[in-house]
Every structure is written in C-alpha cells, then in structure tokens.
Amino acid sequence: MSTATQTIEELANQEYKYGFVTEVETETIPKGLNEDVIRLISSKKEEPEWLLEWRLKAFRVWSTMTEPTWHNVRYTPIDYQEISYYSAPKKQAQLDSMDEVDPEIRATFDKLGISLDEQKRLSGVAVDAVFDSVSVGTTFKHTLAKLGIIFCSFSEAVREHGDLVRQYLGSVVPYSDNFFAALNAAVFSDGSFAYIPKGVKCPMELSTYFRINAANTGQFERTLLIADEGAEVSYLEGCTAPQRDENQLHAAVVELVALDYATIKYSTVQNWYPGDKDGKGGIYNFVTKRGKAFTNAKLTWTQVETGSAITWKYPSCILQGDNSVGEFYSVAVTNNHQQADTGTKMLHLGKNTRSTIVSKGISAGFGQNTYRGLVRIGKNAHGARNFSQCDSLLIGDRCGAHTFPYLEVKNSSAQVEHEASTSKIGEDQIFYCRQRGLSPEDAVNLIVNGFCKEVFRELPMEFAVEAQKLLGISLEGSVG
Amino acid sequence: MLVVRNLHAKVGNRQILNGIDLTVNAGEVHAIMGPNGSGKSTLAGVLAGRDEFVVTAGSVTFKGQDLLALEPEERAREGLFLAFQYPVEIPGVNNAYLLKAALNEVRKHRGEPVLDAIDFLTLARERMKLLGIDDSLMDRPVNAGFSGGEKKRNEIFQMAVLEPSLAILDETDSGLDIDALKTVAAGVNAMRSPDRAMVVVTHYQRLLNYIVPDFVHVLSDGRIVKSGGKELALELEEKGYGWIESAPAAASSEAPPQTVESV
Numbered sequence: 001m002s003t004a005t006q007t008i009e010e011l012a013n014q015e016y017k018y019g020f021v022t023e024v025e026t027e028t029i030p031k032g033l034n035e036d037v038i039r040l041i042s043s044k045k046e047e048p049e050w051l052l053e054w055r056l057k058a059f060r061v062w063s064t065m066t067e068p069t070w071h072n073v074r075y076t077p078i079d080y081q082e083i084s085y086y087s088a089p090k091k092q093a094q095l096d097s098m099d100e101v102d103p104e105i106r107a108t109f110d111k112l113g114i115s116l117d118e119q120k121r122l123s124g125v126a127v128d129a130v131f132d133s134v135s136v137g138t139t140f141k142h143t144l145a146k147l148g149i150i151f152c153s154f155s156e157a158v159r160e161h162g163d164l165v166r167q168y169l170g171s172v173v174p175y176s177d178n179f180f181a182a183l184n185a186a187v188f189s190d191g192s193f194a195y196i197p198k199g200v201k202c203p204m205e206l207s208t209y210f211r212i213n214a215a216n217t218g219q220f221e222r223t224l225l226i227a228d229e230g231a232e233v234s235y236l237e238g239c240t241a242p243q244r245d246e247n248q249l250h251a252a253v254v255e256l257v258a259l260d261y262a263t264i265k266y267s268t269v270q271n272w273y274p275g276d277k278d279g280k281g282g283i284y285n286f287v288t289k290r291g292k293a294f295t296n297a298k299l300t301w302t303q304v305e306t307g308s309a310i311t312w313k314y315p316s317c318i319l320q321g322d323n324s325v326g327e328f329y330s331v332a333v334t335n336n337h338q339q340a341d342t343g344t345k346m347l348h349l350g351k352n353t354r355s356t357i358v359s360k361g362i363s364a365g366f367g368q369n370t371y372r373g374l375v376r377i378g379k380n381a382h383g384a385r386n387f388s389q390c391d392s393l394l395i396g397d398r399c400g401a402h403t404f405p406y407l408e409v410k411n412s413s414a415q416v417e418h419e420a421s422t423s424k425i426g427e428d429q430i431f432y433c434r435q436r437g438l439s440p441e442d443a444v445n446l447i448v449n450g451f452c453k454e455v456f457r458e459l460p461m462e463f464a465v466e467a468q469k470l471l472g473i474s475l476e477g478s479v480g
Numbered sequence: 481m482l483v484v485r486n487l488h489a490k491v492g493n494r495q496i497l498n499g500i501d502l503t504v505n506a507g508e509v510h511a512i513m514g515p516n517g518s519g520k521s522t523l524a525g526v527l528a529g530r531d532e533f534v535v536t537a538g539s540v541t542f543k544g545q546d547l548l549a550l551e552p553e554e555r556a557r558e559g560l561f562l563a564f565q566y567p568v569e570i571p572g573v574n575n576a577y578l579l580k581a582a583l584n585e586v587r588k589h590r591g592e593p594v595l596d597a598i599d600f601l602t603l604a605r606e607r608m609k610l611l612g613i614d615d616s617l618m619d620r621p622v623n624a625g626f627s628g629g630e631k632k633r634n635e636i637f638q639m640a641v642l643e644p645s646l647a648i649l650d651e652t653d654s655g656l657d658i659d660a661l662k663t664v665a666a667g668v669n670a671m672r673s674p675d676r677a678m679v680v681v682t683h684y685q686r687l688l689n690y691i692v693p694d695f696v697h698v699l700s701d702g703r704i705v706k707s708g709g710k711e712l713a714l715e716l717e718e719k720g721y722g723w724i725e726s727a728p729a730a731a732s733s734e735a736p737p738q739t740v741e742s743v
C-alpha cells in the first residue's frame with residue numbers, strides 16, 4: 001500500500017473522542033413498550049390529558065406499521081421490547097438556575113466543549129442541553145425572554161406554553177407519518193422548543209446539544225421550532241454518545257414552522273458514536289426532520305453527518321406558501337462500516353417556490369453512502385424551480401456511493417436541474433500537493449475540505465469550526 | 481547543489497535509469513534532452529520522490545543532504561520544485577489556497593513567519609505581474625478546467641511564489657503554442673538567479689531558443705550519453721537523436737562530471 005493511501009486510512013480511522021461514560025444516578029424504566037409504558041412516561045412528565053391521548057394514538061398507529069425496508073442500509077432487526085424508553089438523571093426539584101445542574105453532567109458538557117455557564121459562553125449562542133432523554137438546562141433563557149422569544153425544553157413548553165405546543169405539534173410531521181416518527185410520537189421524552197414572535201430577529205444562535213449516556217436506552221427527542229411572521233432564527237444541533245458495543249436507537253423528530261416571511265436556518269453536526277472499525281456498536285440514527293414554509297418564508301437545512309452506525313434522515317421542506325424557499329446542504333461521511341441513507345424532500349406546492357439541494361457524500365473504508373432525494377412539483381406550483389447537485393467522493397476502493405434522485409413534476413412551467421458527480425481522491429493529487437510542501441494529511445484535508453466547502457460555507461461560524469475538527473481537516477480560508 | 485551519482489531506477493519490473501551522473505550548481509541551467517522513453521521524466525520523478533519509481537542503485541545529494549532519504553514534501557520544503565508535465569486537477573480546492581498553504585509550509589521549514597492572507601495576496605499579485613499572468617488563475621480550483629497553456633503557466637507561477645533553489649521543469653513546453661511557450665520561457669528566465677539552479681527536461685530544442693541553457697545533456701536508454709554546451713542542442717536539432725544513440729554510450733556516461741562541485 002502506498003504512503004498516500006495509508007495516510008487516508010489513518011485519517012479516516014481517527015478515534016472517536018467522545019466515547020466516555022458519565023457516572024450519574026439515573027432513573028431508567030424497565031425495558032419494553034406498551035400502553036402502560038406510555039402512560040408512565042406521560043405521568044412522570046406530568047403531561048396534560050391531550051398529550052397522553054396523542055401519544056396513545058401514535059402508539060396504536062405504530063403498532064400496525066412495519067419497519068421500512070426501502071432504504072439502502074442493512075442491520076439486524078431491532079427488538080423494540082429490548083429497549084428502555086425513558087432514562088433521566090435523578091434530580092431535585094425544578095431547576096431555578098444553571099448552577100443547580102448536576103456537577104457530573106455539567107462536567108460532561110464541559111468536556112464536550114459545551115459550557116453551561118452563561119458567563120463562559122460565547123455571547124452569541126444559547127444552549128439547551130439534553131442529557132439522555134431530558135433537558136438539563138437552557139442558557140440565556142431570561143435574556144431571550146425580554147424579546148418575547150421562548151426557548152426551553154419541550155417538557156417545559158408543554159407546561160408553560162401548552163396552547164402553542166398543541167397548535168403546532170404534529171402539524172408538519174403527523175404522528176402517523178412513518179414508522180420511526182410514530183414511535184417517537186408515542187414515547188418522546190424531551191427535546192427543545194423555540195418560538196420567535198412576529199418580526200423578531202433572534203439576536204443569538206439557539207442550540208441544542210444532545211448527549212446519550214445511559215446504556216440500553218433509546219433516545220427520542222422532539223424539537224419544535226416556530227418562527228412567527230417575519231421572524232428570523234438560526235438554530236444549531238449537536239450530538240455525541242459514549243462508545244458501547246451494542247447498538248443504540250435514536251429516533252428523533254424535528255418540526256419547523258416558518259410562517260409568512262419568516263426565516264429558519266437549522267444546522268446539525270451529527271457525531272453520534274459510529275461503532276468501532278469492525279462495525280461493532282454505534283448509534284442507529286433514524287430521524288424525521290421536516291419544515292413547512294408559508295408565503296415568502298425560507299427554510300435552510302445544513303447538516304454535517306459524520307457519526308452513527310446508520311444514518312437515516314431526510315430533512316425536508318414543504319414549500320406551501322407562494323415564493324417560499326427551501327435549501328438543503330449536506331455533508332455525509334461514512335467510514336469503516338458506517339452506512340448512510342440521507343437526502344431531502346422538496347415539496348413544491350406554492351407558486352414560484354424555489355429549492356436548492358447540495359449534497360456531498362464522502363465514503364471511506366467499507367462505508368456506504370446513499371443520497372436519496374425527492375423533488376416534487378405540485379400541479380399548482382407555477383414557476384417553481386429546483387437545482388440539485390449531488391457529489392460523491394470515494395477514498396479507497398472498498399466503499400460505495402449511491403444516488404437515488406426522484407423527480408415528480410406536475411406543472412409544465414417548472415424548471416428542475418440535477419447535476420451529479422463521483423470522484424476519487426487520487427494518489428497523483430496527493431503527490432502534487434506533497435511536491436508543493438504539504439504533508440499527506442494536509443493534502444487529504446485540503447482535498448476533502450475543498451469538496452465540502454459549498455456546504456461548510458452555510459454553517460454558522462461556531463459550527464463550521466466543529467465540522468472542521470470533526471473531519472480532521474482545516475477549513476478553507478477565504479483567500480482571493 | 482545537486483549531485484547525482486550512478487543512479488539506477490525502475491518502474492515495476494522495468495529498469496529505466498541505468499546509471500545517471502549529473503552535477504548541477506547554483507546559478508546553472510541544465511537541459512536534459514532525449515527521445516521518448518529515454519528516462520527523462522523518470523529522472524524528474526525520482527528527484528521529486530514519486531513512489532512508483534524505485535531507486536535500485538546510486539545516490540543523490542541535494543544541498544549536501546541525502547535526497548533519497550527525504551519524503552517528497554521534505555524535498556519540496558528544502559527547495560526542490562517540480563513543474564509537472566501533466567499538472568493534476570484538484571476540483572474544489574482554490575488555487576490560491578493551495579499555494580498559500582504550500583508557501584507557508586516552506587516558510588515554516590525555513591524558520592520564517594507564515595504569511596497571512598493579505599501578505600500572501602500581495603506577494604502573489606506581484607509575481608503574477610512579473611510573469612504577465614492573469615489574476616483570474618488564483619480564484620479558480622487547482623488546474624480544474626485549465627487549458628494546457630494555463631496549466632503550464634500555473635506551474636511557473638507556483639514556482640515564482642515558492643522560490644525554490646532547484647527547479648525541475650518536466651516537458652514544460654509540451655502542448656504549448658508559440659505564444660504560451662514565450663510567456664512560460666519569459667517567466668523561467670525572470671526566475672534565473674545566481675542562487676537558483678534549473679533542470680529543464682525537454683524533447684525539443686525549440687524551448688531552448690527561449691531558455692538558453694548553460695549545459696545540455698542527452699539521455700538515451702537511461703544514461704547520459706553526451707554532455708555539452710548550448711550548441712549541442714542545435715546539433716541535435718539538425719541531426720536528430722539517432723546520431724547520439726548510435727554513438728558508443730560507455731564513453732560519455734563514464735566521463736567525469738562536467739562541472740566542479742560547489743555545493
């Protein structure tokens with residue numbers, strides 16, 4: 001094997017740095033799923049009757065559904081009775097301030113580089129930290145409240161802002177949407193909630209940091225984000241999990257509602273434990289993310305997916321209002337035995353709706369990377385336009401890249417463009433860089449980075465840095 | 481600066497270089513000529529450290545160091561530059577960004593402070609002006625979609641920014657029309673300096689009308705079979721390579737080095 005190839009492999013095989021476990025007292029309910037478990041979860045969270053009913057309806061639908069098999073990922077069947085559906089750090093009463101967060105948990109987030117201490121935070125980001133299934137604290141809540149912005153855990157939103165939750169919950173992803181979304185609706189434990197009032201531009205990034213800690217538990221968060229008319233918000237989501245030999249299920253749902261003239265930018269850096277180099281362990285990440293854009297509203301999904309044994313997610317946009325805009329920028333990396341089947345759905349319903357899809361898949365080792373995207377132009381979507389670009393980069397010769405673009409165009413005035421490419425990092429490219437003085441690692445970084453830059457450019461600064469660290473690469477500067 | 485002794489190298493099972501001796505001093509321009517398959521590009525590749533070329537015997541010292549013991553990037557940082565015959569396309573990577581990264585590696589190696597984007601751009605623009613190269617090259621992905629002439633000009637531009645002590649130009653004239661050739665040659669001539677040596681590998685004498693060498697060596701079957709001054713190139717032009725190849729090889733390959741070492 002040549003040195004260049006070795007370098008690529010070494011780089012690709014960097015160890016998972018977030019695999020530690022936190023010793024913290026938790027309350028975990030017994031494994032298994034039935035209506036009693038759902039009642040238990042709901043009662044632990046002291047939920048109103050309507051929400052319990054909603055969960056039960058979801059559970060009943062889910063019980064009649066079968067796990068999808070259309071995706072291009074392979075795994076041993078999940079035994080849904082072998083999972084515990086609720087785990088939470090034991091804590092005292094209601095937290096009044098961030099200082100009351102369990103020191104162990106606080107230390108965990110510090111270790112992850114997420115400080116819950118508001119003084120130490122960059123002033124530009126408010127964080128909701130979710131540890132196992134429960135939100136353990138939200139920073140800058142009071143600062144935001146002055147502008148009428150609500151940013152809190154989902155549970156708190158149910159308690160304090162029940163009407164808003166009730167109005168929008170399931171309005172974008174109905175509880176019967178798909179197998180994993182129905183499961184989530186039945187058992188979701190917590191997550192984040194944000195509401196930006198009319199005309200308010202959120203002055204800081206809102207961020208949720210998800211951490212799985214307990215073993216043998218599933219994590220089912222639910223995030224609901226509402227930008228009222230003319231509001232603007234940028235939202236970041238990050239995730240890590242300990243290194244364990246068994247697979248853990250993560251089935252989250254994210255719903256975005258962008259009312260008239262609102263803008264929501266949702267960015268994810270997903271770094272769940274990917275499993276070891278032989279494919280043992282790792283998170284099964286089956287996630288449903290969707291947003292609805294009303295008149296002149298804009299939704300942007302940006303994701304950097306580097307973790308998880310299996311990634312199954314299609315952040316989508318329902319472009320319901322006229323002139324609404326949907327964007328999807330994605331970098332997905334699969335290495336060793338990781339599998340990803342990811343992409344988006346752009347559903348054009350309104351007139352002059354526009355969407356952009358830029359997907360960059362990087363495969364190394366035995367990784368399998370699939371782009372799956374649907375662009376549907378409805379019959380009333382006069383003047384709708386879509387541009388899709390799907391590029392794949394292969395590192396080594398044992399990995400795979402697959403592209404499944406689906407187009408359904410029912411309006412003849414629509415314009416749809418699709419471009420795709422597949423390339424390989426060549427030894428000659430690496431040699432060229434080395435001859436100019438770059439180390440092989442830097443050469444690979446440079447090339448991978450160049451490949452991803454259209455997506456990184458879309459990330460908020462703080463996340464761009466994290467994405468850079470994640471790929472083990474340095475961000476391309478804006479020279480020239 | 482560069483001393484090559486009895487260099488043998490192969491690619492796969494094929495022996496290509498069969499005992500090269502060559503000494504290049506600072507300030508000199510050497511032309512290596514020879515027919516296709518004589519080993520010209522292999523010599524350039526071995527000096528740059530391409531790993532498909534395996535050195536089977538001989539030695540190379542560069543500024544007093546064992547060149548063959550160095551990784552390709554270490555050779556580059558020491559000041560060895562190869563202008564590629566076929567510059568590689570790297571889509572997505574900004575040309576200026578690669579060059580800035582490369583220059584800063586070289587500068588770090590020399591113990592000089594790294595340049596920030598503004599200082600780098602100032603330097604790069606100045607070199608482009610010197611070479612008469614269009615600014616737009618900087619903002620484009622490395623060689624991607626470049627014409628043959630643009631690729632070669634880009635190589636010379638990189639050389640002008642990196643300021644190597646030894647530049648090896650591998651068939652820089654191939655695929656160039658006469659105007660592009662003149663631009664490239666003018667760039668190379670602008671870079672000639674008492675501190676810098678150049679090895680110009682070419683099949684045709686044409687390039688040597690514009691880059692006038694101090695020494696000309698003729699390579700045949702992996703050996704230098706004849707060495708001389710710039711007039712040798714003209715002689716080759718007139719008589720063709722057949723004239724050299726039929727001459728007894730042993731005589732010249734064992735001739736003493738054509739210049740005195742002054743490393």
